[in-house]
Amino acid sequence: MNHAREEILRRVRRALKRDADSVVDPDTARDTAYASERAPRPTWDEKRLQRFTERFEAAAGTWCRVSGPGDISGAAVDFLHGAGLGQKLQLAAHPMLDTLRWPDQFKVACVQRADPGLSVGLSIAEAAIAETGTLVFWSGPRAPATLAFLSEVHIAVLPLEWLVDHMEDVWTLLRKRDGFPPRALNLVTGPSRTADVEQTMQLGAHGPRRLHLILVG
Amino acid sequence: MRSDAHEFKTRARDALRDPQLREALGRARDGFVGKRQKSIDRFPDFDALRERGRRIKNHTLAHLDVYLERFERQVVAAGGTVHWALDEDQARQTVVSICRQAGACRVTKAKTMVGEEVGINAAIEAAGMEAIETDLGEYIIQLAKEPPSHIIAPAVHKTRQQISDLFRDHHHGGDAARALREVPELVDEARAVLRQKFLSADVGITGANFLVAETGSIVLVTNEGNADLTHTLPRVHIAIAGIEKLVPDLDDATDLLRLLGRSATGQDLSAYTTLVTGPRRSDDPDGPEQFHVVLLDNGRSRMLGNRFRDMLRCIRCGACMNHCPVYAAVGGHAYGWVYPGPMGSVLTPLFVGLERTRDLPNACTLNGRCLSVCPVKIPLPDLLRELRGEQNAQRLTPATTRYGLRLWGMFARRPRLYHGVARALVGLLGLLGRRRGRFRRLPLAGAWTSVRDLPAPQGQTFQSAWRAYQRRNER
Numbered sequence: 230m231n232h233a234r235e236e237i238l239r240r241v242r243r244a245l246k247r248d249a250d251s252v253v254d255p256d257t258a259r260d261t262a263y264a265s266e267r268a269p270r271p272t273w274d275e276k277r278l279q280r281f282t283e284r285f286e287a288a289a290g291t292w293c294r295v296s297g298p299g300d301i302s303g304a305a306v307d308f309l310h311g312a313g314l315g316q317k318l319q320l321a322a323h324p325m326l327d328t329l330r331w332p333d334q335f336k337v338a339c340v341q342r343a344d345p346g347l348s349v350g351l352s353i354a355e356a357a358i359a360e361t362g363t364l365v366f367w368s369g370p371r372a373p374a375t376l377a378f379l380s381e382v383h384i385a386v387l388p389l390e391w392l393v394d395h396m397e398d399v400w401t402l403l404r405k406r407d408g409f410p411p412r413a414l415n416l417v418t419g420p421s422r423t424a425d426v427e428q429t430m431q432l433g434a435h436g437p438r439r440l441h442l443i444l445v446g
Numbered sequence: 447m448r449s450d451a452h453e454f455k456t457r458a459r460d461a462l463r464d465p466q467l468r469e470a471l472g473r474a475r476d477g478f479v480g481k482r483q484k485s486i487d488r489f490p491d492f493d494a495l496r497e498r499g500r501r502i503k504n505h506t507l508a509h510l511d512v513y514l515e516r517f518e519r520q521v522v523a524a525g526g527t528v529h530w531a532l533d534e535d536q537a538r539q540t541v542v543s544i545c546r547q548a549g550a551c552r553v554t555k556a557k558t559m560v561g562e563e564v565g566i567n568a569a570i571e572a573a574g575m576e577a578i579e580t581d582l583g584e585y586i587i588q589l590a591k592e593p594p595s596h597i598i599a600p601a602v603h604k605t606r607q608q609i610s611d612l613f614r615d616h617h618h619g620g621d622a623a624r625a626l627r628e629v630p631e632l633v634d635e636a637r638a639v640l641r642q643k644f645l646s647a648d649v650g651i652t653g654a655n656f657l658v659a660e661t662g663s664i665v666l667v668t669n670e671g672n673a674d675l676t677h678t679l680p681r682v683h684i685a686i687a688g689i690e691k692l693v694p695d696l697d698d699a700t701d702l703l704r705l706l707g708r709s710a711t712g713q714d715l716s717a718y719t720t721l722v723t724g725p726r727r728s729d730d731p732d733g734p735e736q737f738h739v740v741l742l743d744n745g746r747s748r749m750l751g752n753r754f755r756d757m758l759r760c761i762r763c764g765a766c767m768n769h770c771p772v773y774a775a776v777g778g779h780a781y782g783w784v785y786p787g788p789m790g791s792v793l794t795p796l797f798v799g800l801e802r803t804r805d806l807p808n809a810c811t812l813n814g815r816c817l818s819v820c821p822v823k824i825p826l827p828d829l830l831r832e833l834r835g836e837q838n839a840q841r842l843t844p845a846t847t848r849y850g851l852r853l854w855g856m857f858a859r860r861p862r863l864y865h866g867v868a869r870a871l872v873g874l875l876g877l878l879g880r881r882r883g884r885f886r887r888l889p890l891a892g893a894w895t896s897v898r899d900l901p902a903p904q905g906q907t908f909q910s911a912w913r914a915y916q917r918r919n920e921r
């Protein structure tokens with residue numbers, strides 16, 4: 230389809246009244262057109278964390294807060310117990326989760342790929358956005374994407390210092406990281422949902438039916 | 447996809463007589479319009495953001511060649527492949543040959559309007575493979591063997607009863623015991639059926655809401671999470687998108703995402719927004735081995751060079767159809783092709799040809815609501831007017847209309863004459879209709895009086911009444 234490539238580019242250039250060697254500097258033109266001005270963004274009066282939790286709840290997420298990483302397992306156990314979700318759990322292979330201690334009767338497996346038969350998965354978010362109540366997951370060995378999508382219930386963990394105001398702040402933060410962008414960067418705002426039957430909102434369309442967040446710090 | 451846009455009038459008439467459709471459309475409009483308004487009330491700067499969206503897209507389109515090449519370089523750097531398709535045919539061939547080379551039997555699909563445009567499902571099935579829609583709405587209409595009737599909610603025209611019936615026939619062999627069922631039960635059933643398809647698919651096909659030149663990423667937006675299962679689980683991922691989907695960088699994509707969620711479903715952000723870049727990395731536990739992007743022209747480069755370039759800003763949010771009184775009355779199928787509502791009435795003639803889509807530009811009251819809600823400020827009413835002019839120039843409008851317009855034009859260019867004649871006519875009609883105050887029948891107005899009476903004018907034109915009013919006030 231090399232011919233198609235040349236032909237499409239030729240047509241585009243003709244439509245723009247340019248030829249292949251016209252010198253164009255889109256970046257300067259972009260600054261003049263709009264990029265030098267700050268884009269309008271949603272603003273709020275509350276504290277960042279309050280905005281985040283308010284939006285997160287509006288998207289049907291539930292959450293709790295613990296003081297340190299050592300308390301993650303306790304919070305997860307309480308949540309599973311309270312929601313009657315059994316004692317089985319799949320974890321991402323993340324250093325923050327390695328040293329956690331779990332009650333003896335709990336079956337906890339550290340996985341690279343979620344087993345669709347097992348219903349609860351736990352993984353760590355790399356960032357979160359207060360503006361929209363959104364969690365950001367970086368797909369890879371430390372956070373397999375299947376945990377966030379094949380689980381019936383997804384438990385996410387977020388260290389509070391990774392919470393930022395706007396989506397642009399996520400890009401600023403992650404652009405600096407090695408390997409950015411990962412194969413999939415998932416911005417998740419609440420559990421899976423659909424309104425395709427008579428406009429009635431129903432949770433748990435294809436992804437998790439519930440999203441529970443453990444805030445750390 | 448084949449166009450049935452020439453049947454607009456018949457289809458519209460049928461739609462107006464279909465009580466189930468009326469019920470479904472009424473529910474949908476109230477939902478979409480209300481939710482959008484609520485989300486915008488929370489964001490006072492929304493209009494300024496619309497202007498920003500307009501500029502982002504205008505700038506990108508004015509430098510489209512550069513951004514396309516930049517995007518391609520970044521996709522390749524991330525280990526992916528870019529394919530270019532001039533038309534529907536090439537797009538279908540490209541997709542089918544990638545599926546064949548992968549030895550695919552089963553292909554899962556997340557909703558893609560460009561996929562509908564080129565008729566990807568039929569091509570995959572003709573090649574002996576199974577194509578399964580995974581967006582619940584698309585899945586429902588795939589079972590019903592119908593095209594989508596809305597670009598965001600493809601099954602918006604279906605009632606719960608109709609969906610229950612479809613599931614009974616396709617999942618339960620027509621078992622009569624399965625009557626009308628509740629929404630959670632229907633959603634759960636589709637989830638279970640489609641989960642098996644996800645886990646056994648060889649190729650996943652998605653569209654792309656945006657293509658980011660900075661990183662060579664595609665942005666995918668869903669509420670169900672089906673696009674993510676579609677690109678994460680199979681061995682091969684194909685994304686298919688029009689060349690107008692480019693944006694320069696992630697910050698631009700962010701501005702447009704803020705516009706898209708609010709305009710489409712009244713959400714600040716959809717539940718799942720994903721940036722996909724290349725195939726699985728060496729240490730990745732999941733993701734496809736191959737990542738392909740198919741860039742489709744199919745008439746877009748032509749629009750870039752003519753009066754319809756503005757239409758290429760469209761981010762496919764559906765707000766224009768949600769606010770359109772004509773769409774609300776006749777639904778999406780009347781439009782006869784992939785894109786319904788105001789944006790479809792502009793796009794379909796441009797893609798399919800004016801000849802076979804005569805009614806579309808005229809199925810509009812020019813009330814302007816679509817323009818007032820469009821997140822990238824596309825002047826849809828102006829573009830529709832342009833198309834009408836074009837039709838007239840190509841003599842595609844009926845001769846009576848053309849002569850009528852020419853006659854009217856003659857008067858309209860001579861204001862004194864125009865007002866004089868108008869005064870005389872209005873005076874005459876006022877006199878004739880004085881007794882009843884309305885007309886049951888009137889020559890040349892048969893289309894109006896066949897379904898309702900025409901109120902008789904009061905005997906004075908607005909202009910003369912206004913002048914008289916001003917004179918009174920001056921005294």
Ligand code: SF4
Pocket residue numbers: 709759760761762763764765766767789816819820821822823824
């Ligand atoms: S024309 Fe505007 S309102 Fe209509 S779908 Fe496109 S972006 Fe949305």
